Amino acid sequence: MNVFTTSAEVHAWSIAQKRAGRTVALVPTMGYLHEGHLSLIREARKHCDCVIVSIFVNPTQFAPNEDYDAYPHKEDDDIALCEAEGAAAVFLPNADEMYPRDASTWVEETVLAKGYCGAQRPIHFRGVCTVVAKLFNIAAPDVAVFGQKDFQQVAVIRRMVRDLNFPIEIIRAPIIRDEDGLAKSSRNTYLTADMRKRALSLSRALFAAKAAVDAGERNAAAIEATIRETVTAEGWIPDYVNVIDTETLTPLQEVLPGTSAILLACRCEGIRLIDNILL
Ligand code: AMP
Numbered sequence: 001m002n003v004f005t006t007s008a009e010v011h012a013w014s015i016a017q018k019r020a021g022r023t024v025a026l027v028p029t030m031g032y033l034h035e036g037h038l039s040l041i042r043e044a045r046k047h048c049d050c051v052i053v054s055i056f057v058n059p060t061q062f063a064p065n066e067d068y069d070a071y072p073h074k075e076d077d078d079i080a081l082c083e084a085e086g087a088a089a090v091f092l093p094n095a096d097e098m099y100p101r102d103a104s105t106w107v108e109e110t111v112l113a114k115g116y117c118g119a120q121r122p123i124h125f126r127g128v129c130t131v132v133a134k135l136f137n138i139a140a141p142d143v144a145v146f147g148q149k150d151f152q153q154v155a156v157i158r159r160m161v162r163d164l165n166f167p168i169e170i171i172r173a174p175i176i177r178d179e180d181g182l183a184k185s186s187r188n189t190y191l192t193a194d195m196r197k198r199a200l201s202l203s204r205a206l207f208a209a210k211a212a213v214d215a216g217e218r219n220a221a222a223i224e225a226t227i228r229e230t231v232t233a234e235g236w237i238p239d240y241v242n243v244i245d246t247e248t249l250t251p252l253q254e255v256l257p258g259t260s261a262i263l264l265a266c267r268c269e270g271i272r273l274i275d276n277i278l279l
Contacts, residue, residue: 001089004090005092006093013052017049023050025044026141026144027040027058028054028132031057031186036183043171047142047169048142053088053089054263055078055090056135059095059127067187069088070191107130109129110154112152114157115244116249116265117153132144142167144170153275157170198236199273205264213279221251235268237266239267241262243260243262243279245260247248263276
């Protein structure tokens with residue numbers, strides 16, 4: 001497996017793959033890899049001949065009060081995991097490689113990025129779009145795989161790809177959870193044992209909402225209120241809980257099974273978790 005640290009190496013490698021008739025899939029990550037990330041590599045391998053995983057904690061998507069400096073790292077383990085999953089290459093740039101000191105160009109999606117996580121984190125999706133657009137130009141993939149765990153992120157990236165004519169297919173891979181339901185996340189490492197136990201209320205509330213919808217419930221306000229009660233009872237403060245349309249991300253008053261999802265973000269003692277479920 002190749003381990004690259006410069007954009008030039010990655011670009012040359014990708015172009016060489018294509019000249020040799022092989023397709024390339026990109027899996028962008030911030031590292032501290034877990035089973036969720038590995039599922040994206042497996043999904044990517046189904047679609048393309050070779051997979052490149054980028055590992056880069058992108059400073060431009062963190063606000064000054066967020067956890068950029070505390071974000072967990074374990075690069076050596078991450079490289080070994082990528083190799084074990086059959087990735088062909090890993091791209092591990094540093095911030096200077098990705099951003100010239102006087103970089104002054106941004107990529108910003110201005111509609112889907114506004115609500116939900118974008119409302120609480122106003123510069124977040126601008127940073128995400130900018131770094132993903134750069135990774136797309138650097139790695140020139142045929143396919144890129146993102147997790148449903150970050151539902152709004154995939155919607156924003158799909159819109160950017162459409163609007164800016166990136167010739168790249170975007171795949172959304174399902175959420176991987178711990179056995180007890182907690183969605184896997186690099187940030188789960190911040191949870192104390194007690195907080196983790198109480199964090200199970202997020203997935204429990206979403207599963208219960210899905211069961212209610214399967215049993216005929218359609219009233220979004222009622223579903224959202226029940227979820228709020230469930231997580232609040234366990235000490236989690238909801239940032240947002242919304243039944244939404246999966247394409248436009250607009251909040252719905254009535255669930256439309258097949259095209260609706262519930263998006264959820266909660267905070268507790270400075271830690272913020274997100275989760276979602278398709279209805
Ligand atoms: P991150 O390293 O958190 O930026 O995530 C990199 C990619 O992995 C994103 O596309 C995430 O949506 C995806 N991802 C993170 N956690 C999970 C999970 N539990 N299941 C599936 N995909 C995930």
